[in-house]
Amino acid sequence: MSLVKYEIFSKVAELGNFTKAGEVLGLTQSAISHAISSLEKDFGFALVHRSKNGVKLTSEGQTMLSSMRLVIQAEEKLKQEASNILGVTKGKVRIGTFSSISSKWMPNIIRILDQNYPGIKIELHEGDYYEIEQWLSDGDIDCGFLNRSHSKQFRFLPLIRDELLCIASSQSTLYHKDTIDIKEVEAEPFILTSYNGTNDVLAIFYRYDVKPNIRFELFDEKGVISMVEHQLGITILPQLVFDQLPYNVRAIPIQQESFRTIGLASKYQLSPATEKFIEVLQSWLSTNENVTKVE
Structure with a gap:
């Protein structure tokens, strides 16, 4: 089965709409619909409920979404590892953040990454603590800023x-x-x-x-x-x-x-790009006099 179809299904699940997913992915609504129908045919059961208000995942679709996102993440990590071996850090880092971090920290950190690691693309998802932890659990983000982590499945790195x-x-x-x-x-x-x-x-x-x-x-x-x-x-x-x-x-x-205490929560297995983001984040914080570090 095609990884592209998994990516299409993941985006449809995120946006709840074929047309919006197509706009983001640069595909027609017809192409999105065909990809979902093809997956449903491959699996032998419905993945989405279609209605005038958009699409909603079936219970089977919700189960398959988690597995597909693991496959997508594994593919991304594989690409990043190959780039890392070649000495070129590439990849995408999806970060969960809240407004004060978005405005105070991220512009500086993204600028440093752009200057030193232009192959790393940053994608920001802004929400509250609960949403960030949920996105991390669902595989929608690679890491996220939290005031603490309540799940043992995450690594929590205290920062300030x-x-x-x-x-x-x-x-x-x-x-x-x-x-x-x-x-x-x-x-x-x-x-x-x-x-x-x-x-x-x-x-x-x-x-x-x-x-x-x-x-x-x-x-x-x-x-x-x-x-x-x-x-x-x-x-x-x-x-x-x-x-x-x-x-x-x-x-x-x-x-x-x-x-x-503000820290960064992540899965224990990090991609090279995510590791590089954390390295830059910690380096920037160590030289910033306006924050109180965690001892």
């Missing part, structure tokens, strides 16, 4: 300690303090950054038995900061997610130990 800070406006009773006790958070309305996966702020509250008065929950950190700016409450955010705060807003250190 990102301090959690209290963010308060000039109308807050905390605004002029040099540091705050984490229990002081209970006295004011709290704006919580909400996302899927382990929430670093809620974990800190649980550790120190803090019961915040949560007024709003927002996914976007910029929205959270805007709420604080308009004096609707206080928040706690990792230092990495913000640069310049509004003129009437301060970031205040917390007396108790409060931080998140």
